[in-house]
Amino acid sequence: MIETRLIDGKAFAETLRARIASDVTAFHAATGVKPGLAVVLVGEDPASSVYVRNKGRQTLEAGMASFEHKLPAETSQDEVLALIATLNADSSVHGILVQLPLPGHIDAQAVLATIDPAKDVDGFHVVNAGRLAVGLEALVPCTPLGCVMLLKDTLGSLAGLEAVVVGRSNIVGKPLAQLLLREDCTVTIAHSRTRDLPGVCRRADILIGAVGRPEMIRGDWIKPGATVIDVGINRITGADGKNRLVGDVAFEEAQGIAGAITPVPGGVGPMTIACLLANTLTAARRLVG
Numbered sequence: 001m002i003e004t005r006l007i008d009g010k011a012f013a014e015t016l017r018a019r020i021a022s023d024v025t026a027f028h029a030a031t032g033v034k035p036g037l038a039v040v041l042v043g044e045d046p047a048s049s050v051y052v053r054n055k056g057r058q059t060l061e062a063g064m065a066s067f068e069h070k071l072p073a074e075t076s077q078d079e080v081l082a083l084i085a086t087l088n089a090d091s092s093v094h095g096i097l098v099q100l101p102l103p104g105h106i107d108a109q110a111v112l113a114t115i116d117p118a119k120d121v122d123g124f125h126v127v128n129a130g131r132l133a134v135g136l137e138a139l140v141p142c143t144p145l146g147c148v149m150l151l152k153d154t155l156g157s158l159a160g161l162e163a164v165v166v167g168r169s170n171i172v173g174k175p176l177a178q179l180l181l182r183e184d185c186t187v188t189i190a191h192s193r194t195r196d197l198p199g200v201c202r203r204a205d206i207l208i209g210a211v212g213r214p215e216m217i218r219g220d221w222i223k224p225g226a227t228v229i230d231v232g233i234n235r236i237t238g239a240d241g242k243n244r245l246v247g248d249v250a251f252e253e254a255q256g257i258a259g260a261i262t263p264v265p266g267g268v269g270p271m272t273i274a275c276l277l278a279n280t281l282t283a284a285r286r287l288v289g
């Protein structure tokens with residue numbers, strides 16, 4: 001029986017944030033500029049409010065300037081676009097992030113397209129998506145970037161490994177596939193319409209769950225010894241009536257089969273904000289020259 005190693009994203013993210021904080025100090029000393037991150041939240045979605053609060057706190061802890069813009073749910077799309085135009089023109093702002101999901105009356109693509117690609121620290125603008133796809137320097141989406149950091153820390157070189165990404169979202173699945181390709185993996189993007197999904201998953205040396213369905217990936221879908229990265233954060237009500245977080249992978253079933261796995265919580269999630277800080281520093285360096 002394989003002993004499954006736990007990939008501790010929380011600890012990795014803490015170390016990364018400490019390194020970013022010391023890089024921010026050096027950058028400030030050299031240029032007199034403090035990297036600034038503006039976060040826009042529209043509405044009061046409880047999970048989004050927590051994430052935005054954590055982003056603000058961790059931005060300040062890293063020695064950066066934090067600008068929070070909390071707008072009521074009924075804010076019009078034009079008002080959001082006008083705020084982004086102001087942030088684009090503000091030289092104290094090096095990174096702009098609009099928290100997703102947005103209320104239904106706002107077109108997320110129109111909002112993301114308005115962000116200056118040089119300040120697009122989420123990496124969701126089509127210019128950054130396109131630059132990533134053709135192998136140019138880009139701002140890269142935070143969650144996929146965090147996944148690849150954890151994978152390289154666990155496995156070293158990823159070259160030649162078979163990677164299966166279950167999920168094809170613009171935020172995680174597609175950019176993660178691009179990043180794994182950049183690491184010389186052989187990449188398959190699987191999804192709900194994939195034929196024989198369990199069989200496709202069983203080919204994977206690296207298996208990524210990024211589909212947003214609680215515990216959909218079962219233990220017997222995992223190749224023995226594979227490294228499993230679980231991007232899913234699903235809130236479910238257990239048999240005891242209590243709410244808890246689970247990933248897209250049946251974590252208990254993976255024990256003794258996977259070589260290594262990220263837990264939920266404490267795996268990929270904390271890497272998202274750490275990589276956001278890394279991207280903000282990167283954007284500030286490029287903007288300040």
Ligand SMILES: Nc1nc2c(c(=O)[nH]1)N[C@@H](CN(C=O)c1ccc(C(=O)N[C@@H](CCC(=O)O)C(=O)O)cc1)CN2
Nearest residue numbers: 051098099100101122142265266267268269270272273
């Ligand atoms: N503009 C963006 N919107 C959203 C993104 C994003 O990257 N950019 N990602 C998610 C939410 N998110 C950050 O915004 C995020 C999700 C989860 C975590 C995290 O640390 N999760 C913890 C569990 C926290 C909990 O109890 O809920 C963990 O997994 O350990 C951080 C950030 C959607 N929107």
